[in-house]
Amino acid sequence: MARIVMKFGGTSVADLDRIRAVAGRVAREVEAGHEVAVVVSAMAGETNKLVKFCTDLSPLHDAREYDAVVATGEQVTTGLLAIALQQRGINARSWQGWQIPIRTDGGHGKARIDAIDSALLIERMRQGQIPVVAGFQGIGPDNRVTTLGRGGSDTSAVALAAAVKADRCDIYTDVDGVYTTDPRIVPRARKLATIAYEEMLEMASLGAKVLQTRSVELAMKARVRVQVLSSFEDRPGSDLPGTLLVDEDEIVEKPVVSGIAYSRDEAKITVRRVPDRPGIAASVFGVLAASNVNVDMIVQNVSEDGDTDITFTIPRLELRRVRQLLEDAQGRIGYGLLLTDPEVAKISVVGIGMTSHSGVAQTMFKALAERSINIQVISTSEIKISVLVAEDYTELAVRALHTAYGLDG
Ligand code: ADP
Ligand code: ASP
Ligand code: MG
Numbered sequence: 001m002a003r004i005v006m007k008f009g010g011t012s013v014a015d016l017d018r019i020r021a022v023a024g025r026v027a028r029e030v031e032a033g034h035e036v037a038v039v040v041s042a043m044a045g046e047t048n049k050l051v052k053f054c055t056d057l058s059p060l061h062d063a064r065e066y067d068a069v070v071a072t073g074e075q076v077t078t079g080l081l082a083i084a085l086q087q088r089g090i091n092a093r094s095w096q097g098w099q100i101p102i103r104t105d106g107g108h109g110k111a112r113i114d115a116i117d118s119a120l121l122i123e124r125m126r127q128g129q130i131p132v133v134a135g136f137q138g139i140g141p142d143n144r145v146t147t148l149g150r151g152g153s154d155t156s157a158v159a160l161a162a163a164v165k166a167d168r169c170d171i172y173t174d175v176d177g178v179y180t181t182d183p184r185i186v187p188r189a190r191k192l193a194t195i196a197y198e199e200m201l202e203m204a205s206l207g208a209k210v211l212q213t214r215s216v217e218l219a220m221k222a223r224v225r226v227q228v229l230s231s232f233e234d235r236p237g238s239d240l241p242g243t244l245l246v247d248e249d250e251i252v253e254k255p256v257v258s259g260i261a262y263s264r265d266e267a268k269i270t271v272r273r274v275p276d277r278p279g280i281a282a283s284v285f286g287v288l289a290a291s292n293v294n295v296d297m298i299v300q301n302v303s304e305d306g307d308t309d310i311t312f313t314i315p316r317l318e319l320r321r322v323r324q325l326l327e328d329a330q331g332r333i334g335y336g337l338l339l340t341d342p343e344v345a346k347i348s349v350v351g352i353g354m355t356s357h358s359g360v361a362q363t364m365f366k367a368l369a370e371r372s373i374n375i376q377v378i379s380t381s382e383i384k385i386s387v388l389v390a391e392d393y394t395e396l397a398v399r400a401l402h403t404a405y406g407l408d409g
Contacts, residue, residue: 002167003035003125007135007157010044011174012231013077016084022231023084025172026130030090035125037164039135039157040081042073047136047150059320063108067137067147071097074134074153082132092130095121097137097145102156104138104146111146112214113138113155116163125164133160154215162222169219169226170242171211176230177243178203178210180407181260185395188402190409192258196248196352199258202384206348207263219245254353256360257405262398263346264391266296266313268376269322273336274310276303280333284310287329293322297346297379297388307336311377313388316342344376345394348386349401361385367404373397 006029008022022040029036041047050070054061078094085092100121104111121131135153140146148155154171161169178200179189195203197220204213210228219226229242248254274280281300288295293314301309314322319342326338354360364385368375373396377388389397402408 001033001035003037003164004029005037005039005157005161005164005166005169007039007153007169007171008041008081008231009153009171009173010041010046012172013040013042013081014044016080018231019077019080019084020087022081022172023088023090025231026081026085027088027090030130037121037125037131037133037160037166038081039133039153039160040074040077041135041153042077046073046076064142064144067108067111067145071134071137071145071147074136078132078134082130085130085132090130091128092132093124095131095133097134097156098139100133102138102159104140104148106140106142106146108140108144108146110149111138111140113148113159113218116159118160118163121160122164148214149212151209151212152214154212155218158215158218158222158224158226161224161226162218167225169224171215171226171228172231173210173228174230174232175210175228176233176241177228178208178259180258180409181398181402182208182262185262186260186399186402188408190407192243194244194246194251195258196251197245198248198383199350199352200245202348202350202381203259203261206261206350206384206386207265207346208259208261216245248352251352255351256353256357257349257351257407258353259350260398260401260405260407261348261350262394263348264394265316266344266346266388267316267319267340267342268311268313268344268388269319269326270309270311270339270341271326271333271335271337272309272339273307275334276306276308280308281310283333284326284335285312287325287333288314288322291321291325293318293325297377297386299377313344313346313377343391344388345391345397346386346388347394347397347401348384349405350384352383354383354385363404364401367400368397371396371400373400 135156298312
């Protein structure tokens with residue numbers, strides 16, 4: 001007998017038929033004698049709709065009220081799945097984040113989980129009741145509902161698995177595992193049987209939405225055994241149908257590049273004609289840091305006549321706010337012109353084998369040059385290289401790199 005946390009994403013609970021199918025899947029684990037807790041997302045499209053309600057009313061709305069609104073999507077699916085399970089004669093009940101409680105910090109809209117009180121859930125599971133827990137939500141220090149950032153139900157599931165000391169956390173989604181790149185844009189992408197936590201962490205933080213970055217961070221830290229599986233497919237007889245997250249040393253053959261990620265979530269800002277003197281970067285980025293803006297890629301151009309340009313990327317959703325912040329600070333920073341471009345995409349190649357190989361970047365630059373794709377900004381770390389390109393070239397760039405690194409299936 002094992003204790004399992006099963007998480008179902010938006011497409012897996014998109015309508016009543018799918019919710020019935022999910023109940024069937026849960027029933028099978030229960031019938032096999034396992035203790036099960038379930039985490040659900042909102043029905044597909046629901047969270048987008050709720051977010052739009054908030055931004056349509058006011059682009060700069062109160063984040064606490066945003067959380068009150070967008071957390072409701074998950075409340076609906078917990079109740080519906082509990083009913084579907086009860087229909088099958090299974091003892092189940094819904095749990096909202098605040099009822100457990102799942103305690104978070106006060107970062108409304110992108111809160112972090114601090115603690116989960118698991119005693120009651122464990123007791124109920126031992127008695128044979130299935131908790132159906134709302135993903136994506138918790139309760140903050142101000143006793144108000146918080147949400148964990150888009151895709152946050154993955155993190156709810158891993159955190160719950162850690163809290164109840166589950167043997168596994170199974171993430172059911174609309175693809176049957178983690179692929180070398182998004183299989184929706186590269187049909188020749190290959191499914192990975194295993195992926196190292198470190199690689200998955202990079203892939204997720206660089207845009208691969210199959211797992212939320214924080215869920216991978218948490219799985220790595222709390223040693224949760226996570227696998228990504230399809231909720232639409234069944235492969236009887238296979239005990240490892242999806243992708244398992246593992247430690248780096250469990251991977252015998254380390255490919256130089258194991259995956260390609262892309263993100264359309266960033267925007268580019270260029271601050272032109274800033275005086276080229278010590279402290280100028282500190283003054284530009286100081287303005288952003290003071291307002292909690294995450295800056296990602298940065299380049300500073302060679303100075304001409306004592307002036308220079310600084311280009312960087314920020315989350316696209318924050319472009320309006322950041323523009324305003326920099327315009328308000330123009331006098332203090334002393335720049336000439338501010339340019340913004342939301343139509344960019346960041347393309348990244350990731351691999352733990354990169355540390356011991358040379359020429360990886362050159363392969364990337366050559367493949368992009370052959371397709372006449374201009375590179376706007378470059379950034380690197382130990383196990384990844386990222387470039388910023390015009391958004392229109394996203395698919396072309398990802399496919400070209402997938403082929404160039406020999407990843408095509
Ligand atoms: P869920 O609603 O189940 O949480 P998501 O839409 O958040 O599902 O995540 C699954 C999606 O992630 C897939 O449909 C796929 O398009 C996308 N994806 C991006 N990169 C990858 C990758 N490397 N491997 C698998 N899926 C990926
Ligand atoms: N429903 C939330 C979202 O769409 C959380 C999740 O699905 O993981 O972002
Ligand atoms: Mg998701």
